[in-house]
Structures are given as C-alpha cells and as structure tokens.
Amino acid sequence: MTTDTDTASVPSPAPSGFDNDNRQAATIGDSARDYVNRLRGGDMGSLPAILGLVFLFAVFASLNDRFLTTYNMANLVIQSGSIIVLAMGIVFVLLIGEIDLSAGVAGGASATIIALMLIDYDWTWWAATLAGVAVGAVIGLAIGSLVAFLGIPSFVVTLAFFLALQAVPLKLIGSGGSLRFNDAVLRGLSIKNVPVTAGWIAAILIVVGFAALSLWRYRSLSAKGLVHKPLGLVVIQIAVLAVIVLGLTALLSANRAPNPELFEISGIPWVAPVVIALLLFWTYVLTKSRFGRHLYAVGGNAEAARRAGINVKRVRIMAFVICSSMAAISGLLAASYTGKVSPGSGGGNELLYAVGAAVIGGTSLFGGRGRALDAVIGGLVIATIPNGLGLLNQASYINFLVTGGVLLLAASVDAISRRRRSSAGV
Amino acid sequence: MPEPLLELRGVNKSFGVVHVLHDVDFAVYPGQVTALVGDNGAGKSTLVKIIAGIYGRDSGDYVFEGKKVEVHGPRDVAALGIEIVYQDLALCDNLDIVENMFLGREETSRFGLDEVTMETRARETLASLSVRTVKSVRQSVASLSGGQRQTVAIAKAVLWNSKVVLLDEPTAALGVAQTRQVLDLVRRLADRGLGVVLISHNMGDVLEVADRITALYLGRVAADVPAKDVTHSQIVELITAGRSGDLGIAENALTADV
Known part of the structure; x- marks a missing residue:
C-alpha cells in the first residue's frame, strides 16, 4: 500500500505503469478462474461442441456396440472431411458477419469441373483440382464483389447463386446422369x-x-x-x-x-492430413497474419476498421473467395467419398450442415468470433449424428430432426452467450 | 508565440447551395490545447472533417509546420502526423487493447504478426501517459469502461508519434471521475509538446484545459483568443450570438460582407 501512495504523490509518469497488470504472474489457478469467468460471461467457445460430442459418443456407444469400433471411427473421419472443410470456409464469411448460402452448390459445380477435366480431358489430378479450386475462387470473387461494391445483402446474393449454380452440373452432366470419380489419387483420399x-x-x-x-x-x-x-x-x-x-x-x-x-x-485415411493441413494453414492466417487480424476487425466493427485504414471491401471479397475455394475442396472430398458427381451434388443439406458445424464449434453468427478449429470440432459433431443413427437403422427422418435440433440448439447458445457477453462485457 | 503546427487559412466549404464555412482561419500550436467551440451547425464537424481529409476544401490553404500541403484523404493526414479521435471511438470490441492500438498498422516479423513488439510498445505508450486504470493490455475492449475506452483511443493516436491530436467530444459520455482522467490525459498530451484540439460543448472542460479558444458561429470564426482572457459567459455569448463586448464578429453575421 505504501508504494501505491508513493507513486501517486509523484507527479512524473510512473516508470512501469501497469501495477495492476496481474496477468503476468498468473498461475494455473488464475487461468482456471479466468476461464470460468469467461464461461459465465457467455464466452463458451468450443465447450458446448465438445460436451455435445461426448454426449453423442456416449449415447451411440451404449446403443450400438459397433459404433466405437476402429472401423467405424475411421469411417467417421472420412465422412466428416467434406463437412469440416466446407465449415472452415463458412467460418470466414461468418467472421465478417455475412453468410454464404451458395457454398454447397459451389462445391458441387467445382467438383463437376474437376470430374470433367479428369474424364473428358485426361488432366492429371492436381491440374484438375487446381481448375476446380479456381472455379470456386471465381464464384467467390463474383459474390464478394456484388456484396462489397453494390452493397447487396450477402443473404440475397448467395441465395441467387445457390439457385443459379445448380444449373452448372445439370447442364454439364445432364439430368439423371453422373460422372464417375475414380482417379487413383483423388478417389484414394477417401478409400486409401x-x-x-x-x-x-x-x-x-x-x-x-x-x-x-x-x-x-x-x-x-x-x-x-x-x-x-x-x-x-x-x-x-x-x-x-x-x-x-x-x-x-x-x-x-x-x-x-x-x-x-x-x-x-x-x-x-488420406482425408485427415488434408483437413489437418488446411486447419494449420488457416489457423496461421487467422491468428498470425495481418489479413486475419483485419478479418476479425471488419467483423467486430467495420467502421473502425475502415478508419484504421483497412481496405474493408478487399477483406470482404477475400472472405468470400476463401469460402468458395474451400467449398471446391469440400466438393472434391464429397465426390471422392461417393465416387461420383451427380447433378444434385452439393444441393442438399451440405451447406446447412457446414453452417451448423461452424456455429456448433463456437463461431458466432453475428461476426467477429470464430476459429478454424471450430469447424473441425463442429464438423465432427454434425458427422457423428448420421453415422450413429445409420448404425441404429433409424429412418432418415430422425436424422433430419436430430440435426435440425442440434443446429437450433447451437444457434441459441450463440445468441444467449452474445447477450451475456454484451452485459458482462467479456 | 511559436509557429503553429497546423494552420488552415481562409477555408471555404459549401455543400450545394449551403455555404458551411466562410474564410475560416484555424491554428493549432505545439504544446497547447486549442478548444474548438460552437453551437450545433456552426461548422465544427465540417472543419474537423476537412482537417481529417475526409472532405476537400473549396478554397483556402492547409499549412502544416509552415509548409502548404495537399491532402487527398485520411491516409495523407495520418502520414503528416495528425490523428483524430472520433466521438464514437471506433474500437473493435472483439479485439484486445494492443490489437486495437495497432489496428491497420500491425507490426510484422518474418513469421507473421510481431505480438512481442506490439505489446511492448503499447505498454510503453500507456505507461508514458500514466495510464494505470486498465487491468491488462490483453483485455478485450468490450470489458472496458467508457473512460478506459477513451483512454485507449487517445493512446492509439499517440502511439504513432503524432504531432497533432484532435479529440471530438472526448468527455461527452463520461462520468465525473472518468472525465477527470481524460482531461488529465489531454493536458499531458499538450505537455509532451503535441498540438491538441479539443472539440467540446462543456465550457467547464474547455476553460479548465484549453490554452486557446476558437469559437465558430454560423460557419465563421467569431473569436480566437487565449483562454485566460475570457470568462465562461463570454464564451457562451460568442457561441450563441457570435459576439461578446468587443470580441466577435463586428456585424450581423448573416448579412456581413466579409
């Protein structure tokens, strides 16, 4: 206490300043208390997803003894791959407070291009993959430009793209047809x-x-x-x-x-290294690059970002480019899993599963909060539901009900924690 | 009197047919707090936005450190060493204090963002301003009080070795103790040799920390006087009527042929 009054009576600036900065000497106990305080304040992070995963595993394991076999666990890894990758892309648009409803079909369209390049033009796997990712990037560029320059809500722009992009595989494949997807390397992602x-x-x-x-x-x-x-x-x-x-x-x-x-x-399974490489790369981008910092800033307060000299339009466009490019990789993984691309690829529940995965994982629908890791944890939760229910031979309507319920639950957790955050100021 | 750091000479600005600023002269001196006062619609915000480079000028000179300069946008102004702290502060709630202070000007090393350098510099800056109210520089800005947020916004402006800092209504939303802290901070900025512009409606604040007072009335400069030469009521008269005794605009401002 005496030191406090000493420094207060000296008019010149105190040399060290942060007398109250007690985080430097933090112990594990302090960290644990901090964490509990953050949870109380509504900053749940990935905790609900991890609890949900544990819960789902416990339920399915008790109902079916094949669920926990290594064979099924490997299946789960392969099945979750495309959802996780799509969700990772979605995280970027959610971070800036936007939405991309067209990511699923963008993946389908890109996968169609990849399959066509492989089959009709005999391209090697990596050239075809690059072509597919480029298609995704162009789609993202178009969406991002319309959102950033014309100011059309992303909901509307991507809804239009969701409808229009379904025409691509339908025109290129023809209704009722499908393209076989048996390139040794790309199909091998799922089966080797x-x-x-x-x-x-x-x-x-x-x-x-x-x-x-x-x-x-x-x-x-x-x-x-x-x-x-x-x-x-x-x-x-x-x-x-x-x-x-x-x-x-x-x-x-x-x-x-x-x-x-x-x-x-x-x-x-080869899918896993692909997912891990993407996870490491995007985690680096989000946490250690200027672009990543600017993404969070635009999501947190776009006006503040603009005044700080950040090119907000460029950041917005890049978020959509990344999302659609990741959608292309996700479409590729989905095609690799099923071994074919059909006109309906990516037009089903893929997108909603991915949004659900990102939100369940802890990424906020309101912008400014999220990690690449959220997509992995949330994607595992989303993939576990059809996997476990499939083993139980449940009718597929149960699957829709459960997945819808989980998504609603995750969105509620997000909304409530946001309210608590703003009142607790964490 | 030293050379002004920043000077606007004979600035005019119109929006369509509305003539907002008439031949405005405005000077900011190093080591002094210049208060810019005026009623709503007097042209304060327009003048600030011209200084900030957000609006262009129809005529008049922008003089910085004795040299005429051309500014074409906020970036040019920031490059000169002029920082503006807006009333709404423009901080990102989801980022921490260090991240906010370096927003848009992040330090990088070979491996990406250089958090060590940024945190060290942020600490030094806050310490040099004797800011001791924040618990940790890694606290998220959402958890700060109004006064602390204002402090962070001001520290952000100081971090860049700026020479002129404009503060738009820094105490408008603050309580008594927090106002005290911010006014002390404003005074310390000037004592460090910066030119400080304080835009405020609060005459108590103005008389307490300002060295000079520039009063705007209907887009004209009604007076530019040392703060110690005027009283509270004189300033109020300058703001509301454009004149006070022998100070102020000589004739009716609306019909004057300046």
Missing part, C-alpha cells in the same frame, strides 16, 4: 490410407512442433514480461494435444478390417 509408419512420423512431428512453438512463445513472452499463459497451462495443452493426436494415430494404425484374418485395413 497413409502408410502406418508415415502416419506415426507425421503425428510425432505435429506434437513436437506444437510443443516447441508453445514453449518458445512462452519463453519469449515471459522473458519480456508480457502477458502469457502460465507454464503449467502450456504443458497441459501440449499433453492434451499429444494424447489426442497420438491416441487417434494408434487407433487408426491398428488393423480395422471387419475380417482381420482375410485382409488388412490400417493407417490414417
């Missing part, structure tokens, strides 16, 4: 697995890389006396990641064939 040794090496690299980055960050921040997480929390985070990554790798590296004596299926 990473060699077990390579999978282990990649998993260990991810864990070591994450640990090194976290500790390096901890050291550089604490050395300068800046705000940082306590060491204990950093270690816990590393441990949790290690358990998840190594555990999944071990699970998927075991032979999961239904008849293990006859043949062997083992290794991580």
